[in-house]
């Protein structure tokens with residue numbers, strides 16, 4: 001196991017002078033905090049005997065019913081509360097599913113890039129991740145089929161496909177309707193299990209929630225859900241929807257891990273769904289995120305140097321940015337932090353060292369003015385990096401003879417990315 005790119009950034013981005021476009025923290029201050037506070041107070045004073053007690057390993061039955069209502073918004077109308085396991089965030093759901101299915105050396109297919117927390121779980125299980133290409137319409141079915149065929153030819157058994165179909169973390173893109181069908185057909189043809197991780201599905205800006213993959217196949221898709229982005233990440237309540245045989249194993253695994261999910265927070269979520277206008281609250285969140293998305297995309301369009309490209313999310317939290325050719329987001333990071341702007345380098349979202357030219361920008365947490373300032377700072381850092389790059393290029397081609405030329409490997413061997421003035425960045429451990 002190793003620290004994720006995001007963990008390594010935590011101490012830096014909490015400095016007040018830094019505009020952080022790094023963390024994916026929901027805007028919880030937009031919640032009706034007084035109402036939530038008195039609701040939780042009432043749960044303790046009125047129902048302490050249950051809310052402060054151990055509960056069932058599978059989770060509170062009332063909450064599991066309400067979870068089925070939530071999933072119906074994404075076309076999952078046949079789910080039974082008996083197929084739901086409540087988890088400590090969907091992160092625990094991911095961990096449970098991986099523990100139940102994977103042995104060391106097993107192959108997992110996942111989008112490239114992929115959610116960093118999932119890669120951490122897969123790595124801890126010693127599974128091997130093979131990335132599958134995605135584009136603006138999400139995972140590419142042809143690339144999935146190629147990956148399945150390659151694995152078959154190599155005698156590798158693929159345990160599952162891990163996918164985030166809506167407002168992808170970190171790519172910001174959403175799987176198109178035709179591709180949803182194509183991926184389910186491939187899963188059926190190749191006997192493939194699909195893990196659908198969907199914490200952002202209800203946070204669309206422009207259209208009704210799309211139908212989940214699970215709505216198309218109840219046997220082949222295990223669905224992970226979460227209240228972290230639609231209510232509160234601090235309560236740590238998520239869930240897994242799985243066929244009964246799998247659900248049984250998941251409950252055994254969760255009992256071994258935590259005995260049962262926390263009672264108080266489960267009751268809090270169930271009470272919130274029962275008594276508060278949660279659908280309206282989701283609209284409050286999406287309006288706020290839409291405004292922040294707009295600030296991000298407008299600033300990027302106005303300020304980024306030529307050669308920089310980025311995705312255009314219509315929901316969720318993230319923009320995935322590609323730097324002009326040859327720049328390295330990881331090597332550039334110290335310069336960006338010096339300029340008081342933070343992002344997450346793309347390399348953390350791949351299991352195979354790809355993503356050096358990419359970065360994830362999160363617009364969920366900073367105010368629009370901070371976002372504009374952050375993008376302005378970032379654009380300057382990229383411009384300075386491009387200047388350096390062209391200077392070093394000139395040295396490399398011999399057209400900039402005023403600078404002493406150190407002994408360099410012969411051309412052709414010199415494939416390392418160009419580095420900034422500190423020079424020693426190239427020795428930095430990318431896994432730090």
Ligand SMILES: Cc1ncc(COP(=O)(O)O)c(C=O)c1O
Pocket residue numbers: 024088089090091092115117164169197199225226227228233236237238
């Ligand atoms: C794609 C994805 N899956 C899972 C999680 C974990 O969420 P939770 O807070 O429910 O554990 C996150 C959190 O950012 C995420 O982006």
